[in-house]
Amino acid sequence: MSNPSDIDVLVIGGGTAAFEAAVAARQAGAAKVLMLEKAPEDEFGGNARFSHTGFRFVHSGANEMRQFLPDIDEATFKALHPEPYTRDNFIDDLHRVTQGRINKELAATLADHSNKALHWMREVGIKFDLDAQSYAVIDGRYFFEPGRGLQSTGGGKGQLTQWRDIALRMGIDIRYDSKVTALKGSERQIEVVGVCAAEGEYEIRPKAVILCAGGFQASAEMRARYLGPNADLMKVRGSRHDTGEVLQMALALGARSAGHWKGAHASPIDANFPDVEVSNNANRYSYMFGITVNTLGARFYDEGEAEHSYTYAKTGWTVLGQPGGVAYQIFDQKGLPLLIQNRYVHAEPTEANTIAELAGKLGIDPTVLQHTIEEFNNAVQENTPFDPTKRDGRCTVGIQPKKSNWAVKLDKPPYRAYAVTCGITFTFGGVEINTHGQVLNTAGRPIRGLFASGDIMGLFFHNYPSCSGQTRNLVFGMIAGASAAASVRGL
Numbered sequence: 001m002s003n004p005s006d007i008d009v010l011v012i013g014g015g016t017a018a019f020e021a022a023v024a025a026r027q028a029g030a031a032k033v034l035m036l037e038k039a040p041e042d043e044f045g046g047n048a049r050f051s052h053t054g055f056r057f058v059h060s061g062a063n064e065m066r067q068f069l070p071d072i073d074e075a076t077f078k079a080l081h082p083e084p085y086t087r088d089n090f091i092d093d094l095h096r097v098t099q100g101r102i103n104k105e106l107a108a109t110l111a112d113h114s115n116k117a118l119h120w121m122r123e124v125g126i127k128f129d130l131d132a133q134s135y136a137v138i139d140g141r142y143f144f145e146p147g148r149g150l151q152s153t154g155g156g157k158g159q160l161t162q163w164r165d166i167a168l169r170m171g172i173d174i175r176y177d178s179k180v181t182a183l184k185g186s187e188r189q190i191e192v193v194g195v196c197a198a199e200g201e202y203e204i205r206p207k208a209v210i211l212c213a214g215g216f217q218a219s220a221e222m223r224a225r226y227l228g229p230n231a232d233l234m235k236v237r238g239s240r241h242d243t244g245e246v247l248q249m250a251l252a253l254g255a256r257s258a259g260h261w262k263g264a265h266a267s268p269i270d271a272n273f274p275d276v277e278v279s280n281n282a283n284r285y286s287y288m289f290g291i292t293v294n295t296l297g298a299r300f301y302d303e304g305e306a307e308h309s310y311t312y313a314k315t316g317w318t319v320l321g322q323p324g325g326v327a328y329q330i331f332d333q334k335g336l337p338l339l340i341q342n343r344y345v346h347a348e349p350t351e352a353n354t355i356a357e358l359a360g361k362l363g364i365d366p367t368v369l370q371h372t373i374e375e376f377n378n379a380v381q382e383n384t385p386f387d388p389t390k391r392d393g394r395c396t397v398g399i400q401p402k403k404s405n406w407a408v409k410l411d412k413p414p415y416r417a418y419a420v421t422c423g424i425t426f427t428f429g430g431v432e433i434n435t436h437g438q439v440l441n442t443a444g445r446p447i448r449g450l451f452a453s454g455d456i457m458g459l460f461f462h463n464y465p466s467c468s469g470q471t472r473n474l475v476f477g478m479i480a481g482a483s484a485a486a487s488v489r490g491l
């Protein structure tokens, strides 16, 4: 096996963060860029393979959105009503959902660069579509969730194949079935990277290394170790290859940890889907238009706290904490038309004409479920108008937990229940980087030659605003790629 010592920038991983960093490094002047992807070629791409890859970014509204959607027809364009999303909106969202714990400099960097980064992506050739998960069409008008509206054409797989074409055109070398097994050096400097490939083991001595190997969500052992009780039982929404070994090697080298090590993006997904590589079809995110009960028949969280964008990434945890880690989302005929249908069609719900019959089918004590729903219905404040397009303040009063918005009595049969469990998307604990994408050691100094982007960098706490993962990959991939190339040039 060759022993390449002339690699300028070695990128570890084959997901979107890796492609973005590799392309940025090449564009910034690194002559020889190599990507090492652990997965075989037909499984390359990490989590994005299972995602539609929506983006959250600072933008000025419909006219700017149109630059990303050049083929959109005039009638559709006129119906689009995305509110501008400002730097302050993005920063406020990041601080609010992380309960003020996010690194302020990195949050500002993410918000400040998000617009430029999306335009860069468009300019290097990635195509975009309207993100069907980001809007509701009401009376022919498209109302968007704040900061959202775009996804890459072809979803995550489409984005990955577009990146791969661009990378290959730029002369970037991509090796599949190439697992990184060692990072050698010290907390002052990265020196050697060990690789176990299908054809044998070898070492590389690159001038710079960018870590883009994702989180540790696909390792049941690490989930149990870091995330706590029953985390090993979570279903894994994304790639089976994200098992955290590169993160552990970086920590062993001397990298400082950052982000929420007991935290992860974990959402409510169909309880009957496979344990790994579940895909977006399992998403059950319309809980705000009904109620959710556990297997004992009790409600246990505020289903109407905010739009799902701001709650879904923590709601999986809430479900995991219930008996058996399972719960039921229950809707009546008023709520059902509001479900995100292109997801719920992939479910096998339980239906019944009475609550008692539904409870019987679900194995819940009928008197308890009837009592829960009667109590809920009596608490609904019907004098406030229902409005699914915004937080309408139509809440419950006098029950725990409260439902803060979109509270509507469940009284129009047939009733339908969807069984849900916890699906982990990605972990929040990672290595600490600075605003130049450099990995810091435990003394707070950069480890020379070592950079990172994506889920392997610790950033989020408790929760995350939807679709900021892809934007974080992009922003810090661009930064890490440019910094790595500059370090090779001795800048």
Ligand SMILES: Cc1cc2nc3c(=O)[nH]c(=O)nc-3n(C[C@H](O)[C@H](O)[C@H](O)COP(=O)(O)OP(=O)(O)OC[C@H]3O[C@@H](n4cnc5c(N)ncnc54)[C@H](O)[C@@H]3O)c2cc1C
Pocket: 012, 013, 014, 015, 016, 017, 018, 036, 037, 038, 039, 044, 045, 046, 047, 048, 050, 051, 052, 053, 054, 055, 056, 178, 179, 180, 181, 212, 213, 214, 215, 237, 238, 239, 241, 242, 243, 244, 245, 246, 279, 280, 425, 426, 453, 454, 455, 456, 466, 467, 468, 469, 470, 471, 473
């Ligand atoms: C179902 C689903 C839907 C999502 N939807 C969205 C969305 O719409 N918007 C959004 O912003 N985010 C979304 N996310 C989250 C987002 O996609 C991820 O956070 C993001 O893709 C992480 O990118 P990454 O490149 O850091 O890691 P990954 O995409 O996980 O890639 C890690 C790569 O590293 C490789 N690797 C791992 N170990 C090694 C090793 N030892 N040696 C070499 N290579 C290794 C893996 O094979 C993989 O290629 C979603 C995630 C999932 C699972």
